[in-house]
Amino acid sequence: MQLLSDASRAEIDRWIAKYPPEQRQSAVMAALRIAQDQNGGWLTNALMDEIAAYLEMPPIAVYEVATFYSMYEREPVGRHKICVCTNISCLLRGSDEVVAHLEQRLGIKLGQTTEDNRFTLKEVECLGACVNAPMMQVGREYYEKLTPETLDTILDGLE
Amino acid sequence: MVNIEINGIPVQAADGSMLIEAADQAGIAIPRFCYHKKLSIAANCRMCLVEVEKMGKPMPACATPVNEGMKVFTKSPKAISAQRAVMEFLLINHPLDCPICDQGGECDLQEMALGYGNGTSQYGEAKRVVADQPIGPLIATEMTRCIHCTRCVRFGQEIAGVMELGATGRGEHMRIGTYVAKSVSSELSGNVIDLCPVGALTSRPYRYSARPWELDSHDSVSPHDCLGANIQVQSRRGELQRVLPRDNEALNECWLSDRDRFAYLGLAASDRLSAPRIKRDGEWQTVDWDTALTFAAEGIKAAGNSVGALAGYSSTTEEYYLLQKLVRGLGSNNIDFRLRQLDFSDQARLPAMPGLSLPVVEIESIDAALLIGANVRKEQPLLGLRLRKAALNGAAIHSVAAVDYAANLPMGQRIVTAPEAMVASLVAVAKALLVEGGSAPEGFAALAEKVEVSIEAEMIAASLKGAEKGIVWVGAMAAGSPDAAALRSLAALIADLSGCQLQLPGEGGNSAGAALAGCLPHRAAAGSEVDAAGLDWRAMLGAGLKALVLMNCEPELDCADSRTARTGLEQAGFVVALSGYASQAMVERCDVLLPMAMSYETSGTLVNAQGNWQGFGAAIAAPGDARPAWKLLRVLGNLLDLDGFEQFSSEEIRDELKALTGATGTIANQLRWQPVAPSVRVEGLSGIAEFAIHGVDPVVRRAAALQASIDGQGASVVRVHSTTAAARGFNDGQKVMLRTGEWSCAPMPLVVDDTVPAGCVLLRKGTEATQGCSSGFGPVELIPA
Ligand code: SF4
Ligand code: FES
Ligand code: FES
Numbered sequence: 001m002q003l004l005s006d007a008s009r010a011e012i013d014r015w016i017a018k019y020p021p022e023q024r025q026s027a028v029m030a031a032l033r034i035a036q037d038q039n040g041g042w043l044t045n046a047l048m049d050e051i052a053a054y055l056e057m058p059p060i061a062v063y064e065v066a067t068f069y070s071m072y073e074r075e076p077v078g079r080h081k082i083c084v085c086t087n088i089s090c091l092l093r094g095s096d097e098v099v100a101h102l103e104q105r106l107g108i109k110l111g112q113t114t115e116d117n118r119f120t121l122k123e124v125e126c127l128g129a130c131v132n133a134p135m136m137q138v139g140r141e142y143y144e145k146l147t148p149e150t151l152d153t154i155l156d157g158l159e
Numbered sequence: 160m161v162n163i164e165i166n167g168i169p170v171q172a173a174d175g176s177m178l179i180e181a182a183d184q185a186g187i188a189i190p191r192f193c194y195h196k197k198l199s200i201a202a203n204c205r206m207c208l209v210e211v212e213k214m215g216k217p218m219p220a221c222a223t224p225v226n227e228g229m230k231v232f233t234k235s236p237k238a239i240s241a242q243r244a245v246m247e248f249l250l251i252n253h254p255l256d257c258p259i260c261d262q263g264g265e266c267d268l269q270e271m272a273l274g275y276g277n278g279t280s281q282y283g284e285a286k287r288v289v290a291d292q293p294i295g296p297l298i299a300t301e302m303t304r305c306i307h308c309t310r311c312v313r314f315g316q317e318i319a320g321v322m323e324l325g326a327t328g329r330g331e332h333m334r335i336g337t338y339v340a341k342s343v344s345s346e347l348s349g350n351v352i353d354l355c356p357v358g359a360l361t362s363r364p365y366r367y368s369a370r371p372w373e374l375d376s377h378d379s380v381s382p383h384d385c386l387g388a389n390i391q392v393q394s395r396r397g398e399l400q401r402v403l404p405r406d407n408e409a410l411n412e413c414w415l416s417d418r419d420r421f422a423y424l425g426l427a428a429s430d431r432l433s434a435p436r437i438k439r440d441g442e443w444q445t446v447d448w449d450t451a452l453t454f455a456a457e458g459i460k461a462a463g464n465s466v467g468a469l470a471g472y473s474s475t476t477e478e479y480y481l482l483q484k485l486v487r488g489l490g491s492n493n494i495d496f497r498l499r500q501l502d503f504s505d506q507a508r509l510p511a512m513p514g515l516s517l518p519v520v521e522i523e524s525i526d527a528a529l530l531i532g533a534n535v536r537k538e539q540p541l542l543g544l545r546l547r548k549a550a551l552n553g554a555a556i557h558s559v560a561a562v563d564y565a566a567n568l569p570m571g572q573r574i575v576t577a578p579e580a581m582v583a584s585l586v587a588v589a590k591a592l593l594v595e596g597g598s599a600p601e602g603f604a605a606l607a608e609k610v611e612v613s614i615e616a617e618m619i620a621a622s623l624k625g626a627e628k629g630i631v632w633v634g635a636m637a638a639g640s641p642d643a644a645a646l647r648s649l650a651a652l653i654a655d656l657s658g659c660q661l662q663l664p665g666e667g668g669n670s671a672g673a674a675l676a677g678c679l680p681h682r683a684a685a686g687s688e689v690d691a692a693g694l695d696w697r698a699m700l701g702a703g704l705k706a707l708v709l710m711n712c713e714p715e716l717d718c719a720d721s722r723t724a725r726t727g728l729e730q731a732g733f734v735v736a737l738s739g740y741a742s743q744a745m746v747e748r749c750d751v752l753l754p755m756a757m758s759y760e761t762s763g764t765l766v767n768a769q770g771n772w773q774g775f776g777a778a779i780a781a782p783g784d785a786r787p788a789w790k791l792l793r794v795l796g797n798l799l800d801l802d803g804f805e806q807f808s809s810e811e812i813r814d815e816l817k818a819l820t821g822a823t824g825t826i827a828n829q830l831r832w833q834p835v836a837p838s839v840r841v842e843g844l845s846g847i848a849e850f851a852i853h854g855v856d857p858v859v860r861r862a863a864a865l866q867a868s869i870d871g872q873g874a875s876v877v878r879v880h881s882t883t884a885a886a887r888g889f890n891d892g893q894k895v896m897l898r899t900g901e902w903s904c905a906p907m908p909l910v911v912d913d914t915v916p917a918g919c920v921l922l923r924k925g926t927e928a929t930q931g932c933s934s935g936f937g938p939v940e941l942i943p944a
Contacts, residue, residue: 045339058322058325059338059339060322060323060324060325060337060338061325063325063327063338063339064325064326067327067328067329067338068327068329
């Protein structure tokens with residue numbers, strides 16, 4: 001059974017085409033991202049195996065990549081993945097409070113998903129927006145200079 | 160060459176080499192964990208930090224190339240403090256469990272910690288713990304001990320060619336494993352046990368049985384494939400504990416196949432024979448040696464010259480020599496060791512001894528190869544490794560076989576056909592070669608007439624022809640096929656036409672020794688011709704001989720046709736077995752069971768595929784009353800009043816043979832084309848059979864851990880292509896019986912496997928499950944069980 005959709009395969013093919021033919025594996029990061037998007041934000045072992053076969057590389061080499069980068073999820077995530085930076089600049093600018101507020105408002109701890117599957121809360125390292133610390137990323141959006149108030153507005157605006 | 164200075168000592172080093180190599184050559188010790196001379200450089204452990212003049216920071220010796228005039232200090236305060244700091248970090252997460260760790264006493268970390276560690280640790284926080292995942296019956300894991308040197312990962316990727324272990328996660332969360340629960344399947348997996356510098360990966364069978372300082376080490380040679388890997392057999396108080404590789408760059412380098420490493424487990428099998436037994440008036444009795452040998456001699460004597468002998472593949476050359484001497488002394492030429500073969504029609508033309516035409520190391524530098532019915536990776540795992548190196552260097556490795564063997568190297572053209580079509584595939588290659596010139600030899604045209612030259616055949620032909628150093632390799636499946644003579648003849652023709660060298664490595668551990676010793680019906684010692692050829696093993700078993708001597712073989716398992724072996728033994732008058740084991744089948748079919756010393760228990764010589772005579776002494780004593788087979792044969796010879804049985808040592812026997820073979824001890828000759836008959840078409844399902852990697856001799860067969868491995872488990876099934884399974888309504892895992900003519904095997908699970916060509920059934924021989932089957936070739940039927 002084919003798990004990767006035709007659309008996903010076509011997109012992966014575009015990435016494969018960027019590299020010399022004997023280096024198909026170079027497309028592994030893109031392929032994992034595409035598969036993750038297709039699968040509602042997370043990767044199953046079966047999907048990774050299919051990528052391995054598609055890129056002609058050993059499955060373990062795909063697992064290595066998928067486990068190395070924190071943006072690949074290997075457990076189901078909520079509709080909105082909230083990634084809060086707790087690295088040094090954000091910490092100095094109050095990321096502790098951001099985390100505390102989110103945990104309190106969502107009723108979950110870092111690394112957990114709300115029961116209604118709307119939110120997943122994740123702690124991440126520096127996302128390169130230190131100038132406007134503290135910050136978080138939700139989906140593809142950055143939200144900066146966070147305060148409890150702005151957090152509430154942001155959360156209210158999410159489905 | 161560049162000149163550098165290490166600790167004030169001038170050292171010459173090759174351009175581009177690393178500091179650590181230069182130091183190693185000069186005998187200057189630099190601590191290390193991740194560096195290994197056979198693996199790529201990872202430079203991740205940092206234990207090898209040294210001070211280099213004019214460099215601000217300490218440099219990793221394993222990743223710092225030498226430079227003219229470099230001054231290096233490995234023991235300066237700066238170097239030592241860097242090394243001590245690294246050691247402190249390494250020990251932060253390492254458990255303090257040396258007393259219960261199997262690596263204790265031979266652990267690099269333990270040793271380095273002695274030299275560079277602190278008595279106490281500044282680290283007071285919690286240590287990291289890693290949950291273990293089992294990775295099979297051969298390797299025990301204790302991943303909390305892992306220091307992430309990635310040697311095991313690099314071994315799989317770079318050497319074995321199957322990446323099964325990996326480093327998942329990162330930083331503190333990085334761990335080594337398979338990520339998903341699975342056993343490792345590589346036939347070389349055990350090498351990671353030696354590579355792992357700590358006790359993370361240890362030998363599962365050897366676990367908790369001894370400490371290295373209690374072990375006595377004996378140099379020996381492994382008898383399970385024709386490489387003759389050099390090994391150390393280690394025992395404690397006379398009891399065998401484990402087998403390790405012994406470095407020999409010309410043969411096994413520092414590696415060992417799992418079969419060579421773990422076969423010893425079979426020596427302690429529960430059906431090991433330790434006292435002589437005879438069957439008198441239908442009753443088995445355990446008797447003393449005198450009684451047993453006299454009984455055996457009388458039985459043999461009564462048979463006159465209606466006598467024959469079968470020998471297994473893993474005996475010593477000395478044993479083969481005495482066995483043939485015994486049979487010939489009795490006036491018979493009925494002697495054979497080629498139990499895995501079915502076609503002997505070309506025996507008179509074959510080289511007097513199987514082997515390679517080039518040294519093993521030179522396989523690395525070939526630029527093209529045609530493998531014919533060869534699964535080198537599983538037949539001679541370490542020769543497979545050399546082929547892999549050649550392939551990675553750009554050699555084109557092609558295959559014509561009845562199975563699409565899972566290769567661990569980049570393959571060129573692969574022709575996968577039904578077994579009976581292999582002849583036609585080779586004819587196609589030869590035909591393509593003839594297009595480029597040369598004249599068709601006599602008898603070829605008739606064969607080639609109906610054969611179409613495929614694109615693949617053309618490409619193989621072009622590649623072989625264009626090769627500077629090409630080889631044509633006849634593998635075990637080809638040699639064991641009913642068309643073996645035709646396949647060999649065509650292989651010789653292809654080699655001739657393309658200017659490649661023909662390789663007949665020979666199946667089994669000591670087929671070269673057996674052939675040299677004259678353990679053949681048509682040739683006596685040193686390849687000398689006999690007046691009238693005796694019977695090959697198959698004919699012998701069909702001839703109802705009055706007496707049969709078996710040496711180190713279980714015919715129903717070791718012969719290429721288990722069914723013939725069984726009926727033959729039943730018909731034979733008096734059966735004497737020099738055997739390591741008393742299996743049910745042996746007890747039922749023999750009249751005398753003489754316990755013999757097996758590998759590592761006797762002295763002797765093995766001749767490998769490159770013609771080296773490798774001698775060894777006994778490493779351990781044989782159990783109970785078991786005696787070396789050469790001694791048993793010697794006494795039998797005396798009891799039978801035969802001449803030439805006065806030797807007092809295996810060396811004397813060896814020297815006697817050596818005097819016949821001449822100083823080099825090998826016989827060079829070549830196989831040439833001979834007209835062959837086209838193979839018979841098979842209607843319906845066509846059977847393919849080959850010996851299982853762990854079914855090759857009585858010892859390996861009894862090594863429980865090997866049998867439990869993926870290769871071992873995979874041998875007790877029949878395999879068919881998915882389309883064939885679908886067409887016949889079989890499901891994966893369903894129990895079926897394989898039937899040839901009137902005979903069927905016991906029910907076995909069917910495995911759907913697309914490496915088997917459609918319309919074929921693949922069977923692995925030499926295992927309990929397939930005992931009782933016929934040769935496995937030709938028309939077969941599958942019936943649901
Ligand atoms: S398991 Fe052993 S060889 Fe593999 S990375 Fe860990 S310490 Fe190194
Ligand atoms: S530290 Fe938070 S974005 Fe850089
Ligand atoms: S041996 Fe040099 S970094 Fe590991």
